[in-house]
Every structure is written in C-alpha cells, then in structure tokens.
Amino acid sequence: xxxxxxxxxxxxxxxxxxxxxxxxxxxxxxxxxxxxxxxxxxxxxxxxxxxxxxxxxxxxxxxxxxxxxxxxxxxxxxxxxxxxxxxxxxxxxxxxxxxxxxxxxxxxxxxxxxxxxxxxxxxxxxxxxxxxxxxxxxxxxxxxxxxxxxxxxxxxxxxxxxxxxxxxxxxxxxxxxxxxxxxxxxxxxxxxxxxxxxxxxxxxxxxxxxxxxxxxxxxxxxxxxxxxxxxxxxxxxxxxxxxxxxxxxxxxxxxxxxxxxxxxxxxxxxxxxxxxxxxxxxxxxxxxxxxxxxxxxxxxxxxxxxxxxxxxxxxx
Amino acid sequence: xxxxxxxxxxxxxxxxxxxxxxxxxxxxxxxxxxxxxxxxxxxxxxxxxxxxxxxxxxxxxxxxxxxxxxxxxxxxxxxxxxxxxxxxxxxxxxxxxxxxxxxxxxxxxxxxxxxxxxxxxxxxxxxxxxxxxxxxxxxxxxxxxxxxxxxxxxxxxxxxxxxxxxxxxxxx
Numbered sequence: 001x002x003x004x005x006x007x008x009x010x011x012x013x014x015x016x017x018x019x020x021x022x023x024x025x026x027x028x029x030x031x032x033x034x035x036x037x038x039x040x041x042x043x044x045x046x047x048x049x050x051x052x053x054x055x056x057x058x059x060x061x062x063x064x065x066x067x068x069x070x071x072x073x074x075x076x077x078x079x080x081x082x083x084x085x086x087x088x089x090x091x092x093x094x095x096x097x098x099x100x101x102x103x104x105x106x107x108x109x110x111x112x113x114x115x116x117x118x119x120x121x122x123x124x125x126x127x128x129x130x131x132x133x134x135x136x137x138x139x140x141x142x143x144x145x146x147x148x149x150x151x152x153x154x155x156x157x158x159x160x161x162x163x164x165x166x167x168x169x170x171x172x173x174x175x176x177x178x179x180x181x182x183x184x185x186x187x188x189x190x191x192x193x194x195x196x197x198x199x200x201x202x203x204x205x206x207x208x209x210x211x212x213x214x215x216x217x218x219x220x221x222x223x224x225x226x227x228x229x230x231x232x233x234x235x236x237x238x239x240x241x242x243x244x245x246x247x248x249x250x251x252x253x254x255x256x257x258x259x260x261x262x263x264x265x266x267x268x269x270x271x272x273x274x275x276x277x278x279x280x281x282x283x284x285x286x287x288x289x290x291x292x293x294x295x296x297x298x299x300x301x302x303x304x305x306x307x308x309x310x311x312x313x314x315x316x
Numbered sequence: 317x318x319x320x321x322x323x324x325x326x327x328x329x330x331x332x333x334x335x336x337x338x339x340x341x342x343x344x345x346x347x348x349x350x351x352x353x354x355x356x357x358x359x360x361x362x363x364x365x366x367x368x369x370x371x372x373x374x375x376x377x378x379x380x381x382x383x384x385x386x387x388x389x390x391x392x393x394x395x396x397x398x399x400x401x402x403x404x405x406x407x408x409x410x411x412x413x414x415x416x417x418x419x420x421x422x423x424x425x426x427x428x429x430x431x432x433x434x435x436x437x438x439x440x441x442x443x444x445x446x447x448x449x450x451x452x453x454x455x456x457x458x459x460x461x462x463x464x465x466x467x468x469x470x471x472x473x474x475x476x477x478x479x480x481x482x483x484x485x486x487x488x
Binding site: 026 | 395432
C-alpha cells in the first residue's frame with residue numbers, strides 16, 4: 001500500500017523524496033498502458049476530473065486529458081476564453097461552482113501564483129497544479145525526472161544544467177526543487193537579468209556563463225524566453241541571446257559525451273536551441289512528452305485514494 | 317502445508333495440466349502478482365521437465381482492475397505487467413496462490429482481455445479455500461481447505477517470505 005500525504009499536488013516543495021520515488025515508480029508501471037492494444041484501464045472509473053485552464057496550454061492540457069482518459073475518468077474542460085472567468089467571476093466563486101459539481105479532481109493552470117493553493121483550501125476535490133504563474137509546475141518536474149531516470153538510471157550525483165529564462169520559469173523552479181531533493185548537482189544559467197539570486201536558496205548553483213553550466217553536464221535542460229511574461233527589456237535581442245546562450249553542437253561538446261538534452265516546450269528554434277541539436281540523437285524532447293502522460297496518470301492514480309481528505313480543514 | 321507439501325501440490329497441478337491440455341496445445345502460464353508469479357515459475361519448470369519443451373511465463377499485475385479501488389483508502393502499489401508474448405489465440409493458464417472470493421481472478425480476466433483475446437483461459441491455484449463471492453472456479457487445485465469467515469490462508473514462499481509454508485491465520 002502506498003499513498004501521498006496530501007489530497008492535492010500543489011508543488012514539488014511539499015513532496016518528500018519517498019513520495020517522489022513512489023510517483024516515479026508508479027509512472028514506470030503505467031507507461032505500458034500506452035503500449036497495449038487497449039490503451040485504457042478502469043482504475044478511475046466513475047471519477048470526474050475538471051480541467052480548468054485559465055492560461056493557454058496545449059501540451060499540458062492534452063497530456064492531462066489523455067492521462068485522465070486512459071484511467072477511465074470522466075472529463076470536463078474549461079478554458080479561459082470560453083468560461084465565465086472572462087465575465088468577471090472571481091476564482092473563488094468559480095471554484096465554489098465547480099465544487100458543486102462534485103468532481104474528484106480539479107486540474108488548474110492559472111497565471112497567478114498560488115491559485116491552486118487557494119482552490120485546495122475551499123475544495124474537497126484533489127487539486128492538481130498544472131502550472132501557476134511563475135511559481136511551480138510539479139508534473140513537468142516529475143516527467144523530467146522520469147525521463148532522466150529512464151535514460152541515466154539514476155538522478156543522484158548527476159550534473160543537471162537548466163539554461164535560459166530562469167526568472168519567469170515555473171519549470172525551472174519545480175525542476176530545481178525536485179532534482180536537488182533527489183541529490184543531483186543542479187546548475188541554473190542565463191543572463192543576469194533572468195536568473196534570480198534566490199535560486200541559491202533552492203539548492204542550485206548559479207552561473208551566467210553557459211560554458212560553465214555545460215561543462216561535464218549529464219543533463220542539459222533548455223528553457224525558452226517567455227516574452228509574454230516580460231514587460232521590460234531583459235535582453236538586447238534574441239539574436240544576441242542565441243550567440244551568448246543558445247545551445248549549439250559546438251557548445252554541447254563541453255557536456256559529457258552521453259549527455260541528454262531536454263526542453264519542456266514550446267521550443268523556439270534558433271533562439272535558445274539550434275535545430276540540429278533539438279533534432280539530434282542526444283535530444284529526448286519527444287520522450288518527455290510521452291512520459292508526461294505516464295507521470296500525470298501516476299499522480300491521478302495516487303491522489304485518487306483520497307489520502308488527505310480532511311473536511312474539517314475546509315473553509316466554506 | 318510445508319515445503320514438501322507445496323512441492324507435491326505443484327507436481328499434482330502440473331500433472332493435471334499435462335493431462336488436460338494435450339501435449340500439442342500451445343499454452344502459456346501467467347502468474348498473478350505477487351505469489352502467483354513464483355508459483356507459475358515453479359509450475360513452468362515442472363512442465364518443461366515433463367513436456368521437454370519451453371513453457372512461456374508471464375506476469376500480470378491486476379491492481380488497476382481491482383473492484384475495491386474506490387473504497388480502499390491507500391493506493392495499492394502498482395507494479396509492471398510483463399508478458400512478452402502474444403496471448404491472442406492461445407491457451408492461458410492463470411496461476412495464483414489462494415482462490416477465495418474470486419475477485420482477484422475477475423480482475424485478472426479483465427486485465428488479460430485488454431491485452432488480447434486468448435483462445436481459452438484456465439485457472440490454477442495452490443489453495444482453494446472456498447467462500448466464493450463470484451461465480452469463478454479453478455481448473456487445477458493443489459489443495460482444498462475448509463476455512464471460516466474470520467480465517468486467512470497465508471501462502472509463504474521462499475522467494476517472497478524466506479520460508480515455505482501454508483498456514484491458516486485466525487483474524488482477531
């Protein structure tokens with residue numbers, strides 16, 4: 001028997017090493033559902049999942065949807081553009097309304113950090129954070145860990161370089177938290193305007209030179225520049241960014257010969273990564289996508305036990 | 317039942333399987349996690365000795381097909397299903413340690429059908445303790461045991477438990 005301590009998955013910060021390993025092991029076992037003639041198991045039959053995507057997303061939303069479907073859950077999708085959120089309803093009221101439909105899971109992506117946390121306090125359902133602002137994106141970190149473990153057979157002791165727009169990236173924060181917890185040597189790298197100093201406190205080493213980040217790296221994780229989250233000029237130009245921080249074949253020689261290259265997507269070819277590298281043999285970008293479904297299935301399956309259901313704690 | 321008793325029961329089951337499935341019939345053994353896996357392995361070795369040909373073995377994890385997933389609090393630990401052969405059109409003998417309510421076998425049948433369409437499915441168990449809750453019967457049984465409602469049959473195998481014994485435990 002196994003279980004997570006909380007009814008929700010809000011972030012990597014709240015997970016223990018044992019819980020992370022449990023999710024990864026469960027995901028390993030669930031991966032094979034995708035390889036069978038019948039790509040569906042009845043584990044979540046009769047359960048309802050609401051996907052509340054207040055911020056646009058294709059990859060994560062379809063990944064969650066597929067994970068829910070493969071576990072036989074029923075699904076309700078809300079997108080920002082088609083819901084009453086655009087009519088001035090507050091998140092709290094949306095949450096209460098959704099809760100009245102008695103779902104078992106609410107998967108939420110929101111541009112405001114902490115939105116899932118707010119929801120988890122007013123909802124009986126299991127709330128899963130599918131990305132909140134610039135804060136956390138726990139299932140992305142879990143699928144990244146699944147991919148690294150599959151390719152490298154371990155996480156502990158690996159040098160993992162996360163390169164790009166660290167400041168605006170929830171992938172970087174969740175990834176740093178997870179890989180640091182699992183004993184990896186985590187480096188974050190980018191222009192000084194895009195690397196917050198607080199990453200020291202999360203257990204990462206900081207460098208502003210890509211060569212230092214790449215040297216001897218086992219895993220290279222590239223992030224895109226999040227133009228939509230930037231009001232000010234953090235960079236002179238994307239051309240200069242590519243020259244200083246773009247991942248090229250030549251630069252990859254600094255990493256270990258068997259290093260793998262990851263990218264959470266969407267990828268901007270020619271900005272943070274050269275096409276030849278993105279499509280090269282070291283790239284595991286597409287494996288990340290298939291592992292995403294398995295990681296999310298594992299989270300849904302483990303949370304469906306309702307381990308942490310404590311109605312007395314609910315604020316109504 | 318001790319180590320010799322378990323081995324004798326397995327030998328008897330192997331003999332029944334040989335008798336019932338003509339030597340030419342293409343069958344495979346699939347053990348249900350966890351103890352059924354070891355029993356399928358041992359049965360397989362006995363059958364190979366008699367039939368003088370390889371007998372394929374697979375492992376089935378039924379967790380995702382259990383009918384109590386919505387009622388049990390903790391999630392049962394999920395393990396991989398390992399069947400590296402095609403079950404379509406073949407005879408499959410499911411192997412488990414104890415046949416009790418029949419619910420595990422029901423889950424195993426559902427799980428198996430999602431992997432393909434076997435020609436027929438049979439069931440081999442080391443111990444049949446009765447008290448069925450579903451209309452399911454075994455084709456090969458090592459030992460029948462009369463049990464009470466508040467009793468549990470524990471099969472302990474060296475691979476999992478470090479000893480070879482079948483015991484009846486009284487629940488408090």
